[in-house]
Amino acid sequence: MYVQVPPLEIESRSLAVIDAEVKEPRPFAGDEWIVARRMIHTTADFDLLGHIRFHPEAIKSGVEALLAGADIVTDTRMALSGIPVRRLEPLRCKVRCLIDEPAVAKRARSEGVTRAWAAVDEVMAHGGADIFVIGNAPTALYRLLNWMERGARPPRLIVGMPVGFVNAAESKELLMAQDAIPYISIAGRKGGSSLAASVVNALLKLVRKN
Helix, strand or coil, X not given: XXXXXXXXXXXXXXXXXXXXXXXXXXXXXXXXXXXXXXXXXXXXXXXXXXCEEECCCHHHHHHHHHHCCCEEEECCHHHHHCCCHHHHHHHCCEEEECCCCHHHHHHHHHHCCCHHHHHHHHHHHCCCCCEEEXXXXXXXXXXXXXXXXXXXXXXXXXXXXXXXXXXXXXXXXXXXXXXXXXXXXXXXXXXXXXXXXXXXXXXXXXXXXX
């Protein structure tokens, strides 16, 4: 039976349901649980709990980057729209997506690569970013890791969650095979822009706790 719930209670009730359904001992604790729980809240997919992966320094590095006024780059407009500017402005953080930039489209056409790949090249050619949020394009994650192998300035955090059937799982395996750059990722095919954005929102809530 449908029950009317006051708007301000919907989120807290949802999180309470997740807490109740994921019994102790949970697969994640402390701040990692806060982030993982937000991911479940976004997708209603409890199966994710078996696939979420945290680099040991991911939470600390992500929170510190936000507190320092992080430059955040997303691979899609959808991920960009999922990170509210009102939460970033008090921290002097900025979020941007270059996928629709004319220079990116031109680079993609001339080099025969995806716009997501070309967008990473454009960002890295101009100094990189503090946090990369990749929820859709395996080519973006793969290209970013290429830059890291070549000695480029690493980001403080990679939220690497490209979704799909072609190179999505493989690109995330490459991310999780390295330990130099903190990451939050999902093993396998699952992912998505809304999921990647939810991680940043969870980190922003952790910032407000500190």
